Amino acid sequence: MAVDVRWATTEDAAALATILCEMAAHYRQAQLDHGRALAAARHWLTDESPAYPHFALAFAGGEVAGLASVAIAHPGIDLERLMFLKDLFVREGARNQGAGRALIAFLAGHCLSHGIGRIDLTTEDWNDGARRFYTQLGAERHGQKIFLRLSGEALKTVAKS
Structure with a gap:
């Protein structure tokens, strides 16, 4: 199957919303309302910093097939920027294609052409398919980091301190 990948634009808001809803279900989250997802997608694609697009979308047969959500961090330890791959999601019907x-x-090509030295990413410990996929690509498990999160009440408490 031919797959085309591009940075998402405002015209892709509906496609982004569709895949965000499917992604929430896959990652065992509460069902997302498509209208709410569409409003968020429109906001992100119009009001966020244009310096680095945040979403790459894959299309196959005219339909959205996958999503990569990324951020660029400045600088890395070696003074090279890094790309953090927050999410990579492929719709169930488009997997293994x-x-x-x-x-x-697409992301690797962007990194190489923009002086970005690496892609860092995480995956859930239960997601065997994702771990196999990244290993096949040559990704190495980096055991020096522990993933932590500030959210909910902890985030509110820290903001007040």
Whole structure:
């Protein structure tokens, strides 16, 4: 299957909303309302910093097949920027057909052409398919970091301190 990947634009808000809803279900989150997801997608694609697009979308057969959500951090330890891959998601009907690999290749090409030295990412410990996929691409498990999160009440408490 031919897969086309591009940075999402405001015209892609509906496609982004659709895939965000499917992604929430896959990651065992509460069902997202499509209208709410569409409003968020429109906001993110119009009001966020244009310096670095945040979403790459893969399309196959005219339909959205996958999503990569990224952020660029300045600088890395070696004074090179890094790309943090927050989420890579491929719709169930498009899995194992090249959409994930096409998204990663697109991101890697962007990194190489913009002086970004690496892509860092995480995956859930239960997601065997994702771990196999990243290992096949040559990603190495980096055991020096522990993933932590500030959210909810802890986030509110820290903000007040």
